[in-house]
Amino acid sequence: MRLIFLTLPLLMITSSAWAADPGVLTSADELYAKRADPASVTALEALLKEQLKATPDDFELVWRSARILQWQADGATEPKRKMVLGRQTWDQGDKAAKLSPQRVEGYYYAACGIGAYSQAVGIMKALGDGLEGKFNERLETAIKLDATYERGGPWVVKGRYYYELPWPKRDLGKSATFYNKAIARFPESLRAHYYLAETLLKDGKAQAANDAIQKVLKGNTTYDASEAQRVQKWATKVNADIQEELK
Known part of the structure; x- marks a missing residue:
């Protein structure tokens, strides 16, 4: 029993040491707001890379990493680049979801990443590879947790899902x-x-x-x-x- 009490302070110190500096998060959000500028994206990537090297399991940093990856995947026109970025978004989103399963961000960006990856490899191949279930599992969780996140982002992604499905799965009315x-x-x-x-x-x-x-x-x-x-x-x-x- 004495050993347990001796261990608790160490756990609390270690946990608090993993928390990202609020100033770093503010800087990351300010750079993200200017993400149409390639220089801002480069600066944001460098900031997140540096911070994640020190605290790789910080939820606030991980989901922000998924967010900028999704922005890049969303705008990618070359299939291979879209596939790579989509997969990275998916992975970072899943990591965020594991770190904080009660928060919406991880599930949302993981679903977005699967969506981008599926667009890159082709919807028919994605369906054949079983990605539909993985996509919907994450997206439905995001909708349940907070469908209003990112101005109704989970609803918008669900609508796009029904649009992009091939016939006879496509449902434009639901979209x-x-x-x-x-x-x-x-x-x-x-x-x-x-x-x-x-x-x-x-x-x-x-x-x-x-x-x-x-x-x-x-x-x-x-x-x-x-x-x-x-x-x-x-x-x-x-x-x-x-x-x-x-x-």
């Missing part, structure tokens, strides 16, 4: 329902409107798709400039497709 959940709570989310426009266009609802894409093109970007500007850039092609359909 739109999840986007609309996010939009009802976070009308500023340009990504939710953008994905909704793509879903409506594929569902043969070009006029409704046009209404959605105009909200993206004319939307306010101040809520998250890096995110909003990326989505608006993507929206130009979808808008052209919609205008062609409306002719």
Whole structure:
């Protein structure tokens, strides 16, 4: 019994030593906010790498590592790079989920990572490799823990899941329902409107798709400039497709 009490202070000291400095986390978040700038991404990567080398099991650092990896995977256009970044996001997300299973971040980014990885290798191959179950397991946990995280991110990812599935699994109605959940709570989310426009266009609802894409093109970007500007850039092609359909 005496040994147990002697051990407890050591455990408490060790645990507190793993906690990231609040100033470091603030700096990481400030750099992430400017992630449209490659120099900010490079600085953020260097900061996280240095801090994780010292405290590799710090949850706050691990999930932030998954977050910037997901940003990079989301924007990657070359399949191999998207696959590598998606896998890294998945791994860091899973690590975060194990470190703090009561928090949403790990499950959310792990699901996003699996999604990016699946896009890179091809949805049919991903389904054949059993990734659908792994994706949904993590995403459903994220939805249960906090569906409003990242402006309804878990709902948006679920909507995209129903959009990207091949026929006959695809369900455009369910896809739109999840986007609309996010939009009802976070009308500023340009990504939710953008994905909704793509879903409506594929569902043969070009006029409704046009209404959605105009909200993206004319939307306010101040809520998250890096995110909003990326989505608006993507929206130009979808808008052209919609205008062609409306002719």
